[in-house]
Amino acid sequence: MTQRRFIRACRRETVDRIPVWLMRQAGRYMREYRELKERAGGFWGLCNQPEAVAEATLFAQKWLGTDAAIIFSDITLPAWAMGLPLEFNPGPRFPTPVRSANDARALANFDPNQKLGFVMEGIRKTRAGLPNDVSLIGFVGAPLTLASYMIEGTPGRTWNELKKLAYGDPDTLHLVLARVAEAVSAHAVAQVQAGCDALQLFDTTAGELAAAELHTFAFAYARRVIEAVKKTGVPVIYFARNVSAHLEAAADLGADVLGVDWGISMTAARKRVGERVALMGNLDPSALFCSPDVVGQRTTAILEEMRGAPGFVFNLGHGILPETPPENARHLVRTVQAWKPSS
Numbered sequence: 001m002t003q004r005r006f007i008r009a010c011r012r013e014t015v016d017r018i019p020v021w022l023m024r025q026a027g028r029y030m031r032e033y034r035e036l037k038e039r040a041g042g043f044w045g046l047c048n049q050p051e052a053v054a055e056a057t058l059f060a061q062k063w064l065g066t067d068a069a070i071i072f073s074d075i076t077l078p079a080w081a082m083g084l085p086l087e088f089n090p091g092p093r094f095p096t097p098v099r100s101a102n103d104a105r106a107l108a109n110f111d112p113n114q115k116l117g118f119v120m121e122g123i124r125k126t127r128a129g130l131p132n133d134v135s136l137i138g139f140v141g142a143p144l145t146l147a148s149y150m151i152e153g154t155p156g157r158t159w160n161e162l163k164k165l166a167y168g169d170p171d172t173l174h175l176v177l178a179r180v181a182e183a184v185s186a187h188a189v190a191q192v193q194a195g196c197d198a199l200q201l202f203d204t205t206a207g208e209l210a211a212a213e214l215h216t217f218a219f220a221y222a223r224r225v226i227e228a229v230k231k232t233g234v235p236v237i238y239f240a241r242n243v244s245a246h247l248e249a250a251a252d253l254g255a256d257v258l259g260v261d262w263g264i265s266m267t268a269a270r271k272r273v274g275e276r277v278a279l280m281g282n283l284d285p286s287a288l289f290c291s292p293d294v295v296g297q298r299t300t301a302i303l304e305e306m307r308g309a310p311g312f313v314f315n316l317g318h319g320i321l322p323e324t325p326p327e328n329a330r331h332l333v334r335t336v337q338a339w340k341p342s343s
């Protein structure tokens with residue numbers, strides 16, 4: 001298993017070529033995904049039927065030819081498992097958001113193998129259907145990011161409800177985050193036990209907070225989850241958005257791989273964090289709306305930047321966008337896989 005190219009890169013071991021996968025690689029930009037969702041009776045049906053989970057995950061990996069697949073699921077499912085009603089349209093909505101200490105205390109403990117057993121079954125089916133040299137990535141939302149959605153109810157542009165707690169009622173936010181950290185840690189470990197080869201934490205909203213609160217509420221709780229998953233022995237990837245001002249701290253949370261967005265060049269990121277972690281990134285997903293030539297050029301420019309450096313996984317700087325031309329995504333993958341360093 002450790003011979004897989006993606007896992008070797010996560011561990012900063014030498015590789016025959018740079019591995020590549022795309023965040024949110026199975027999604028609405030693919031016609032086949034939209035058809036599968038229709039057949040499954042919508043997004044929920046797709047998430048909670050293990051056959052459909054495996055089909056969505058496997059189709060995207062096979063069509064793109066990536067070195068890793070990410071299990072088809074959503075970061076919000078553990079909140080539902082804690083008893084918080086959840087709807088999708090198409091983004092997640094919590095009709096009864098968490099706003100008080102009492103709301104936080106009402107969040108239930110759950111056994112991921114029971115309540116989210118369909119995810120684990122989906123992982124087992126997917127792993128059985130994947131070629132041996134392709135890795136399977138499990139994922140959770142980092143505590144701050146999942147809590148942001150649970151607190152806002154509908155994803156905010158300003159995240160006012162989250163910030164009202166962060167700046168005005170920190171004790172309540174600590175209470176929510178402690179519960180969420182416990183839940184996502186258990187969910188992450190269960191995914192590894194079900195067969196995932198690596199585990200990614202998505203901390204999409206971390207960069208929304210002011211500097212001090214970023215450390216107290218995002219990084220400190222992400223570290224708890226990373227520590228729990230590290231005990232399983234699989235590589236852990238920490239991806240946060242808009243945190244390039246705090247990259248050193250993000251690299252010190254204990255993860256094996258740091259996901260980097262396009263707000264900083266890969267060269268600058270490597271200089272800042274040194275060799276202590278592998279890096280993953282960082283093409284702006286919007287670049288995939290350009291011509292195949294531009295996609296190829298921008299992809300190659302990043303590969304040239306990282307040439308010879310061990311511990312690099314090619315990815316987008318955030319999830320692929322719903323309107324992306326699928327052929328351009330596949331062209332990116334092929335460009336990475338065909339690339340040879342120019343002398």
Ligand code: CP3
Nearest residue numbers: 023024025026027043070072073074075090091202204319
């Ligand atoms: O291949 C894959 O990566 C798909 C698995 C996946 C989904 N969501 C499926 C999904 C993953 C890894 C996620 C992560 C996720 N979900 C994050 C972190 C990553 C990021 O992009 O920031 C967040 C914040 C969520 C919460 C969430 N769920 C949002 C914001 C949305 C709306 C997304 C959109 O594109 O409009 C969802 C719904 C969702 N999750 C969809 C998919 C494919 C679209 C639902 C649909 O098809 O109707």
